Amino acid sequence: xxxxxxxxxxxxxxxxxxxxxxxxxxxxxxTMYWYKQDSKKFLKIMFSYNNKELIINETVPNRFSPKSxxxxxxxxxxxxxxxxxxxxxxxxxxxxxxxxxxxxxxxxGSRLTVL
Amino acid sequence: AQSVTQLDSHVxxxxxxxxxxxxxxxxxxxxxxxxxxxHPNKGLQLLLKYTSAATxxxxxxxxxxxxxxxxxSFHLTKPSAHMSDAAEYFCVVxxxxxxxxxxxxxxxxxxxxxx
Numbered sequence: 001x002x003x004x005x006x007x008x009x010x011x012x013x014x015x016x017x018x019x020x021x022x023x024x025x026x027x028x029x030x031t032m033y034w035y036k037q038d039s040k041k042f043l044k045i046m047f048s049y050n051n052k053e054l055i056i057n058e059t060v061p062n063r064f065s066p067k068s069x070x071x072x073x074x075x076x077x078x079x080x081x082x083x084x085x086x087x088x089x090x091x092x093x094x095x096x097x098x099x100x101x102x103x104x105x106x107x108x109g110s111r112l113t114v115l
Numbered sequence: 116a117q118s119v120t121q122l123d124s125h126v127x128x129x130x131x132x133x134x135x136x137x138x139x140x141x142x143x144x145x146x147x148x149x150x151x152x153x154h155p156n157k158g159l160q161l162l163l164k165y166t167s168a169a170t171x172x173x174x175x176x177x178x179x180x181x182x183x184x185x186x187x188s189f190h191l192t193k194p195s196a197h198m199s200d201a202a203e204y205f206c207v208v209x210x211x212x213x214x215x216x217x218x219x220x221x222x223x224x225x226x227x228x229x230x
Contacts, residue, residue, distance in 0.1 A: 041203050048118070051144075056217065090158060101219055102149050102166075102209045103206045106158035 001029050006091045006107035013081060014115055020077045021110045023091030030097050031055075032074035033104065035090040038097060041091075049074055050096055078112075086114045117141060119208045121221035125177070129229050134178075134193040136224045138206035141187065149207040150180055150187040153223075159205065165189060201228045 006023040013019055025032060026108040033056075034046040047055035049068040054104040078085060087113045122137040140146055150162040163174025172183040176199075180191045189206060206221040 041225070043159075043205065043220045043223075045218070045220075090223060092159075102147050102164060103161055104151075104159070104218075108159070108170045110157075 001063045002107075004091055004093055004105050004107040006055060006089075008110060009108065010111050010113075012115065015081055015083060017031070017081050018079045018113070019034070021089055021112075023074045023076075023107060025072055025091075025093040025104060027093055027095075027103070029093040029095045029105070030071060031094050032068065032071075033092040033094070034076050035092060037088045037090060039087070047074075047076075060103075062101050080095065081112075081114045083114050086112055088112070113114055117208065117210060117219050118219045119206050121204075121206050121224045123224050124222065125225045125227070127229060128196045130198055131195050134191070134196045134200065134226065136191040136204050136206075136211065136226065138189045138191065138221060139187055139222055140179075140189065140206075140208045140219075142208065142210065144210040146208045148180075149209075150174065150178070150189075150191050151205040152176075153203040153205065153206060155202070158212040162191070162204075178200050186203060196226075196228045198228050201226055 004025045007032050031050045033048045036044050047066040052068045065077045068074045088109040091107040093103050094104045119140045148165040151159045152162050153159045162178050163172045165172045165182045173179045178193045180189050182189050204224045208219045
């Protein structure tokens with residue numbers, strides 16, 4: 001049973017389209033994250049939610065909108081896709097309450113290609 | 116500003132020889148330090164962590180790291196490389212100051228293992 005699962009694994013789309021990536025964790029964690037990994041493997045935090053509340057919102061274009069319907073789910077919607085949005089997007093979760101920051105569990109990534 | 120530096124972007128070793136991946140951090144507070152591994156086309160996995168207990172930390176797959184406060188370093192080592200160790204390795208630091216903790220990610224070190 002996968003701990004952090006994200007769908008779809010691959011996404012190929014045209015510029016200007018809108019797309020969503022979904023993430024679910026079954027670890028009972030209170031915090032979820034979206035990371036973007038570029039072609040040079042550099043990892044950049046985009047958003048983090050703790051108990052459905054947005055706690056980290058990095059400098060990300062407002063075309064990106066996260067949504068956390070409950071603690072176990074964090075979705076990412078991207079409007080008006082651009083070529084530069086092509087990357088691998090990783091969802092992760094951790095347990096902040098009880099003091100385990102830094103111990104992240106990652107999904108396998110969603111590779112977005114914008115043509 | 117807090118930062119983490121992985122001193123080598125690429126490391127190449129022969130199978131059976133030791134591995135050393137170097138990481139330095141800058142810190143105004145007591146850090147927690149982590150190493151993550153990312154195998155090709157996979158998500159990231161926690162290898163090991165230092166959180167102010169023993170300075171020599173053992174992780175999965177035979178890896179270990181030593182926290183050296185005087186050198187502000189947290190280098191990752193393994194006595195004997197295996198082909199399956201070929202992956203991207205990330206050093207991460209977080210700080211025990213406040214509730215809204217950010218993780219500071221290194222740029223990654225790509226480890227190649229030659230037969």
